[in-house]
Amino acid sequence: MNRDTLKQIMIDQKETYLNNTIITRQYLLEENVNYCFVGIRRTGKSYLMYQQIKQLESKGVPLSQIVYVNFEDERLLEIKVTDLNTILEIGLEMSGSANKPYLFLDEIPNINGWEKFVRRIADMKYRINITGSNCKMLSSEIASTLGGRFIIMNVYPYSxxxxxxxxxxxxxxxxxxxxxxxxxxxxxxxxxxxxGAFPELVDIKNKRAFLSSIYQTIYLGDIITRNKISNDFAIKLILKKIAESVTKPLSFSRLTNILKSTGMAIGKQTVINYVGYMTDSYLLFTLQNYAAKLVDKETSPKYYFMDTGLLGLMLLDSKSAQLENLVAIELIRRYGVENVFFFENNVEIDFYIPSERLAIQVSLQVLDDIDTKERETRAFAKLNNFIPDSKCILITNSEETNLEYDGIDIEVIPIWKWLLMADL
Incomplete structure (x- = not known):
C-alpha cells in the first residue's frame, strides 16, 4: 500500500480518539501490559483503547508517540500483512527515532497473518494493544503464536x-x-x-433501529460474509430457534430436528458449523451442565445472547428470557464463562458457580405465585442432596425477601439491586 496514503489515514484517525468523550469503563488496565481486547461488535473495545491513550496523555506521553489504526477503515481494504511494518516505520518517524511509539491496532484480525507481526513487535518490547470481534483470533494456534505476550480482556456491553x-x-x-x-x-x-447495553445506545432515541443495525452488521458481516455462507435463511432460522430456547438446554440433534420440522433440509454437521460461526462472532455464548458427562457438556449447552437487546429483537414476549439472559451475562462478567454452569440432574438450577458454591434461580415473580414459589425453592432443596451448603439466591424482577425451605435459607432479591451489588 502506498506509504503516503497510509500515513494520511493514520493522521486522519487521530481525530477519532481525540474528539471522543470517554466514559471510564470498569476494567482495571495495567500500564506495562499488552492487551488483546475481544468481544461483540460495538461493545466498547475501541473506547478502552481511547481510555488508555487518554491515560498516557495525562502522564505526559506526547500524542506523536501514539499510533492508532482502525483496520475497518474502508481505505484499508487492500492492506496486507507486509504493510504492517510500514505502519511501525511511520510511527517511529512521527514519534522521533529516540522514542518507541505506543501501538493501538483496532480489528487487526482483518489482516491475514497479523499474529506473527504482533508477536515480533511484542518481543521487541513495544507496548501494543489489539482488538478483535471474532474469537477465532484466540484459537490455539494463534494463542501459541502470541506466546503469553498479551492479556486477553473480554469486553462486554455496559454493566x-x-x-x-x-x-x-x-x-x-x-x-x-x-x-x-x-x-x-x-x-x-x-x-x-x-x-441492552451497547455504549452508543445511551444517547440514541430510536434504540430498536440502532440494535437492528448492529444485528445486521454481525449477521451479514461476521457470520454470512466472513464464512461465505450462501444459505442465509438457515442462519436466520437457527438464530430464531435458539432465541426461543434461551433458558433451556439445546442439543445439536434437537436443533437439527426442529429445523427439519420447518421444512429446512440441513444436516447436523452444518448446524454445528453455523452455530460455531455465531459463537465465534460473540453474538452467542454457551454454558454447560455442571452435572453432565463430558460429551453432554459439549453437545447440550444452554445458549445465551451477548446482549439482551439483541435477544429482544427476536421474541414477541421476551421479558422472562431477557431476565435470565441478563443474569447469565452478569455472571460471566463477574466469574468468566468457563466458571459459570447450569445444573441439571433430577433437579434444574438455572446457574451454578462451583468456586463460590453459589446456586441461582431466576423468575419474574414468585411470592404471589404458589406453584412457581414451590418449584423454584424445592429445586434448591434437591440441589442440597448433591451439593450441601450451597448459597441460594432467587433473582426476581422486583420482589425482595428471605425464605426458608426445608432448612435452606434463600435470599430473594430484585435484579436491579443484584446487578448493583457486583461492585461491593
Whole structure:
C-alpha cells in the first residue's frame, strides 16, 4: 500500500480518539501490559483503547508517540500483512527515532497473518494493544503464536453501574433511597434490560433501529460474509430457534430436528458449523451442565445472547428470557464463562458457580405465585442432596425477601439491586 496514503489515514484517525468523550469503563488496565481486547461488535473495545491513550496523555506521553489504526477503515481494504511494518516505520518517524511509539491496532484480525507481526513487535518490547470481534483470533494456534505476550480482556456491553453512570446517575442506589430515586433506577433498569447495553445506545432515541443495525452488521458481516455462507435463511432460522430456547438446554440433534420440522433440509454437521460461526462472532455464548458427562457438556449447552437487546429483537414476549439472559451475562462478567454452569440432574438450577458454591434461580415473580414459589425453592432443596451448603439466591424482577425451605435459607432479591451489588 502506498506509504503516503497510509500515513494520511493514520493522521486522519487521530481525530477519532481525540474528539471522543470517554466514559471510564470498569476494567482495571495495567500500564506495562499488552492487551488483546475481544468481544461483540460495538461493545466498547475501541473506547478502552481511547481510555488508555487518554491515560498516557495525562502522564505526559506526547500524542506523536501514539499510533492508532482502525483496520475497518474502508481505505484499508487492500492492506496486507507486509504493510504492517510500514505502519511501525511511520510511527517511529512521527514519534522521533529516540522514542518507541505506543501501538493501538483496532480489528487487526482483518489482516491475514497479523499474529506473527504482533508477536515480533511484542518481543521487541513495544507496548501494543489489539482488538478483535471474532474469537477465532484466540484459537490455539494463534494463542501459541502470541506466546503469553498479551492479556486477553473480554469486553462486554455496559454493566448496570456503567449504564447508570453513562446516564448521569451516580448515586448509591443501594442505600436508603427516596421514592423518586427508586422510580428513576427502575425506569433505567427497564430500559437497560429491554434494549441492552451497547455504549452508543445511551444517547440514541430510536434504540430498536440502532440494535437492528448492529444485528445486521454481525449477521451479514461476521457470520454470512466472513464464512461465505450462501444459505442465509438457515442462519436466520437457527438464530430464531435458539432465541426461543434461551433458558433451556439445546442439543445439536434437537436443533437439527426442529429445523427439519420447518421444512429446512440441513444436516447436523452444518448446524454445528453455523452455530460455531455465531459463537465465534460473540453474538452467542454457551454454558454447560455442571452435572453432565463430558460429551453432554459439549453437545447440550444452554445458549445465551451477548446482549439482551439483541435477544429482544427476536421474541414477541421476551421479558422472562431477557431476565435470565441478563443474569447469565452478569455472571460471566463477574466469574468468566468457563466458571459459570447450569445444573441439571433430577433437579434444574438455572446457574451454578462451583468456586463460590453459589446456586441461582431466576423468575419474574414468585411470592404471589404458589406453584412457581414451590418449584423454584424445592429445586434448591434437591440441589442440597448433591451439593450441601450451597448459597441460594432467587433473582426476581422486583420482589425482595428471605425464605426458608426445608432448612435452606434463600435470599430473594430484585435484579436491579443484584446487578448493583457486583461492585461491593
Amino acid at each position: 448496570f453501574t456503567e449504564y447508570l453512570t453513562a446516564n448521569h446517575r451516580e448515586k448509591n442506589y443501594l442505600d436508603v433511597i427516596s421514592t423518586q430515586d427508586r422510580a428513576d433506577v427502575l425506569s433505567l433498569y427497564n430500559e437497560y434490560v429491554t434494549f
